[in-house]
Amino acid sequence: MLQIECPWCGARDQEEFQYGGEAHIVRPEHPESLTDLQWADYLFNRANVKGVHAEQWCHTAGCRRWFNVLRDTVSYKILAVYRPGERPPGGEE
Amino acid sequence: MRKNRYSIFSLARNAVSYHQDWSEAWHSPEPAPSYDVIVVGGGGHGLATAYYLAAEHDVGRIAVLEKGWIGGGNTGRNTTIVRSNYLWDEAAHLYEKSLKLWEGLSQELNFNVMFSQRGVMNLGHNLQDMRDIYRRSNANRLNGIDSEILTPAEIKAKVPAMNVSSDARYPVLGASFQPRGGVARHDAVAWGFARAADARGVDIIQNCEVTGIRREKGAVCGVETTRGYIGAKKVAVVVAGHASVLADMAELRFPVESHPLQALVSEPLKPVLDTVVMSNAVHGYVSQSDKGELVIGAGIDAYTGYGQRGSFSIIEGNVAAIVELFPIFSRVRMLRQWGGIVDVCPDACPIISKTPVPGLYFNCGWGTGGFKATPGSGWVFAYTVAKDEPHQLNAAFDLERFTTGALIDEHGAAGVAH
Ligand SMILES: Cc1cc2nc3c(=O)[nH]c(=O)nc-3n(C[C@H](O)[C@H](O)[C@H](O)COP(=O)(O)OP(=O)(O)OC[C@H]3O[C@@H](n4cnc5c(N)ncnc54)[C@H](O)[C@@H]3O)c2cc1C
Ligand SMILES: [Zn+2]
Numbered sequence: 001m002l003q004i005e006c007p008w009c010g011a012r013d014q015e016e017f018q019y020g021g022e023a024h025i026v027r028p029e030h031p032e033s034l035t036d037l038q039w040a041d042y043l044f045n046r047a048n049v050k051g052v053h054a055e056q057w058c059h060t061a062g063c064r065r066w067f068n069v070l071r072d073t074v075s076y077k078i079l080a081v082y083r084p085g086e087r088p089p090g091g092e093e
Numbered sequence: 094m095r096k097n098r099y100s101i102f103s104l105a106r107n108a109v110s111y112h113q114d115w116s117e118a119w120h121s122p123e124p125a126p127s128y129d130v131i132v133v134g135g136g137g138h139g140l141a142t143a144y145y146l147a148a149e150h151d152v153g154r155i156a157v158l159e160k161g162w163i164g165g166g167n168t169g170r171n172t173t174i175v176r177s178n179y180l181w182d183e184a185a186h187l188y189e190k191s192l193k194l195w196e197g198l199s200q201e202l203n204f205n206v207m208f209s210q211r212g213v214m215n216l217g218h219n220l221q222d223m224r225d226i227y228r229r230s231n232a233n234r235l236n237g238i239d240s241e242i243l244t245p246a247e248i249k250a251k252v253p254a255m256n257v258s259s260d261a262r263y264p265v266l267g268a269s270f271q272p273r274g275g276v277a278r279h280d281a282v283a284w285g286f287a288r289a290a291d292a293r294g295v296d297i298i299q300n301c302e303v304t305g306i307r308r309e310k311g312a313v314c315g316v317e318t319t320r321g322y323i324g325a326k327k328v329a330v331v332v333a334g335h336a337s338v339l340a341d342m343a344e345l346r347f348p349v350e351s352h353p354l355q356a357l358v359s360e361p362l363k364p365v366l367d368t369v370v371m372s373n374a375v376h377g378y379v380s381q382s383d384k385g386e387l388v389i390g391a392g393i394d395a396y397t398g399y400g401q402r403g404s405f406s407i408i409e410g411n412v413a414a415i416v417e418l419f420p421i422f423s424r425v426r427m428l429r430q431w432g433g434i435v436d437v438c439p440d441a442c443p444i445i446s447k448t449p450v451p452g453l454y455f456n457c458g459w460g461t462g463g464f465k466a467t468p469g470s471g472w473v474f475a476y477t478v479a480k481d482e483p484h485q486l487n488a489a490f491d492l493e494r495f496t497t498g499a500l501i502d503e504h505g506a507a508g509v510a511h
């Protein structure tokens with residue numbers, strides 16, 4: 001089980017949170033100018049990292065705010081938590 | 094071809110020597126410098142692929158490279174439910190091909206895979222569930238797949254231990270039932286395919302992790318492994334939860350995410366449940382093994398993970414659902430609980446496909462429900478690799494569908510996804 005540090009509420013049980021998938025995926029500004037391949041890449045392809053993964057979580061049963069987490073997908077250890085718009089610590093993405 | 098055919102006579106002969114002289118079921122050769130086809134991943138799907146390549150196609154030398162031991166991945170961790178009652182035509186045909194292969198598999202492999210067609214029941218708990226069940230059941234029958242609709246009274250007659258009273262929190266309103274569905278012995282499936290492939294000259298190489306996919310002028314020419322470089326004309330990757338990791342070795346990005354999926358078994362009980370019960374709405378599924386253990390499957394964790402374990406809260410919700418359905422199980426003690434890593438596609442359907450890299454093939458995305466497909470998946474993948482084009486049964490399951498938009502949306506449509 002995870003204990004997740006909400007940037008606003010502090011450490012809470014994983015049960016209070018909802019997972020939101022890979023972080024930092026930016027919706028293309030001009031979808032109409034993309035090829036089908038580029039659009040499919042945005043829509044469906046994911047890094048699915050084995051190792052340090054930047055991902056989104058929402059504190060659904062708390063402050064209901066979204067934020068980012070760096071988590072090791074093998075040990076499940078949470079390495080960092082940061083707010084939307086912030087860069088991941090260590091400059092990694 | 095096979096030196097040691099298993100039969101009543103070989104059993105009697107070996108009894109005389111107190112079963113001390115059985116020969117090994119497959120060899121463990123050193124890797125050759127190169128092969129015509131390398132299958133990466135020694136789960137059921139990889140071993141089945143190698144078997145059908147050797148048995149039905151003429152492709153030359155074949156090896157299966159497994160990073161751990163064969164069947165140690167999801168093949169040995171799943172709840173072994175086999176059925177073919179999928180909604181969409183493409184999926185129904187693929188899984189039904191697999192079910193037909195299951196029906197003759199023990200004979201074909203000369204290995205008892207303990208395939209038991211005890212039926213699979215998918216419960217409905219509300220009006221929408223029942224509408225979906227009628228729709229799927231009708232679609233199945235139009236595709237020639239056996240499917241019946243059961244009333245609560247008929248369910249009670251088949252499974253007396255189930256609580257079908259109307260005052261349950263999630264009352265059972267009915268079910269679909271596929272009589273030809275059932276369960277099989279997971280380890281035996283891996284071992285049976287391994288032994289039969291080995292007998293046809295396939296090299297099964299364990300403790301050999303693929304760490305790189307080497308290419309020459311864009312086309313595959315071999316793989317880097319923990320046991321050195323091995324050349325190959327074709328590389329067929331079937332690594333379930335590690336699909337993205339292998340895709341990354343060839344600079345490919347896949348629409349796959351890996352999630353932990355858990356299961357648990359109880360202490361052995363006297364026979365109490367002689368069919369498979371699945372419920373989508375309360376998300377639990379249960380059958381009883383030949384040893385008497387209740388085999389219970391949970392849902393995936395929402396987060397991605399490669400750790401082969403999941404969250405306790407998932408187990409808690411799962412067990413609550415099972416106890417709600419079967420109050421008499423409430424004091425049964427659980428013996429073991431574990432997790433596997435399942436590779437999930439956005440449309441809950443597999444990818445069995447060529448890739449943009451010539452000579453590189455992928456078979457992945459079976460998610461929470463690929464055990465039932467083991468023989469069929471191997472059969473169509475062997476065809477795809479041998480002919481360098483898909484069989485008509487897997488043509489729709491290519492990588493392209495995520496670009497064209499021709500998804501096969503089995504999410505939710507197929508009952509519980511296992
Ligand atoms: C708890 C649980 C319950 C399930 N229940 C059901 C069910 O009831 N019915 C059903 O139909 N399906 C079920 N499934 C899904 C099913 O188990 C899988 O879809 C299926 O087993 C996948 O088969 P496979 O051979 O591709 O995978 P695996 O058996 O996982 O084989 C993949 C192999 O690749 C190897 N590998 C990975 N990386 C490398 C590398 N770099 N080099 C070499 N080898 C590598 C792994 O070690 C592994 O042995 C369940 C899964 C789980 C986890
Ligand atoms: Zn919060």
